[in-house]
Amino acid sequence: MFSFLDTTYKRKSAALTSVIMSLLLVLIFFVGMTYLDPPEEYGIAVNFGTSAIGMGDIQPTEPLKLTSEEKLQEEVKETVEPEVSQKTSETLEEEVATQNNEEAIAIQKKVDAKKKADEITKNAELEKERIEKVKLAAIAKQKAEEEAKRKKLDALIGGINNSDGTATGGEGNDSKPGDKGNINGDPNANGYYGNGGGGGNGDYNLGNRKPLSRPKPDYICNEEGLVVVSIEVDVNGRVIKATAGVKGSTNTAQCLLSQAKEAALKTKWNADAKAPSKQVGTIKYRFTLSQ
Template identity: 45%
Template sequence: MKYFETKHEKDSARITALLAMILILLIFIVGPKYLDPPEEYGVAVNFGTTDFGSGRIQPKKTIQQAPKEVVTPPKKVEETKPTPTEPQETKAENVITEDNAESIAIKKQKEEARKKAQEEAEAKAEVERIEREKKAEAERLEKERKAKEAKRNSVNDLIGGIKNSSGTDSGSEGDDNRAGDKGQLNGDPYASTYFGEPGAGGGGTGYGLRGRGTPEKQEFKPECNEEGRVVVEIHVNRQGRVINAIPGQKGTTGVSCLFDAAKKTAMSYKWNADSKAPVKQVGFVVINFSVTQ
């Protein structure tokens, strides 16, 4: 049997051989690498011969194991113990009992002392509380007594002032703390000031302008047909002119329709000039109105 007789057979053989050589080269070049020694799998464990050990020097061979400790049970030495064991135990018990009794007695004494001190402190606090209450009550009673005494003295002063006066009327008026009728005998009972130079006549009265002389004035009639008295507060400058007038002050008995005429009358007042007088001297005038005027 002959091979490779035709040209196609020869070409096929050549291609096959070429492919085989390429595959063999790929196996050697691209194939898996061979490890020498081959790679091992698992966990590395330290070499040793016992389940225990210490230090940093690693033996290469099996070491001689240390001899095992043999635990020998202690021998009974009952013969060495003192024979009179019961008396010693009894003595120890007696000492313990005596100590306990003494401790109990000391604790009892301390407890009694503590209770006694607490009772004394409570009794002292109660006494102090009672003393404080008594003191507060005494202070309250003293305060009430002083208030009643002051009230009684005030009434006595009022009654005494009325009894000591030579007049026949009763009452008290003024800006002081004592009872009495403050003012001047020739003054006006409706005036707001208590001292000054009274004026004359029914057309007006001046108070608080002592030393300024007798004023000049004009009289203005009210628009209503009413009678009454209007007290006007006036402010007078050094030239003697009234620069402001405020009607309806304390002592006014007239109705409000009289206030405009009273103010105009008060503004018409003219006193003597006084360079030593205050820049604004305050006084009062009383304007009387009557339907018969």
């Protein structure tokens, strides 16, 4: 029912719209806007002529001859116009001269200002150069004083304090030039690396179990510090896994970690049948640079 009413209304609306559009088209066609072709011209028509005044009813086709009065007016006009033109040219020349003077003054002011600015800039650069020279001289003097003090100190301790890279000779067991060792070491010591290794029982922690063998790590580099190794030990006392550099380590240099791990894996613990299959513990290795 609602669909039928809706369709009926739509049809009525379409019909009504068509009727209204048709009426509008008819009205536009018959009563639409009209226009003139050509359109009307608006304004005031002015008669043709050759002078500002005139009289009579006949329209001449050529310019009229001038009367004596008109000739006199033309002569006066021709006489006055050159005088006015001459005065105007003189006035223009004066104005141009004045303008030229003003421009010259402005240009001169600009030149003077530029010279002054250049002079200020030059003086600033000279002052900057002077300050730089004073600074360089002070630095050179300070370096000379430090060099003199260093030489006196070197003379007292046999040249050990020569830290500017100008010392000659060298020492070491390698095939490359240089002074092998550690800056904090003893110049009279024979070794080139510190001794590393574990301490007493306090460095080994695996519950109630005790280490049977305690191999010390090799010391192959100029590094020092504490390396903590996490270990896993089976019931037979064999270390089956070692992780070096865990929490508590103070130096994680690779040369220390590798040697600490290798020493931990070689450590042997007492067997314990009641222990877990993977008992976790730690070993601490302290590496020092002392000879």
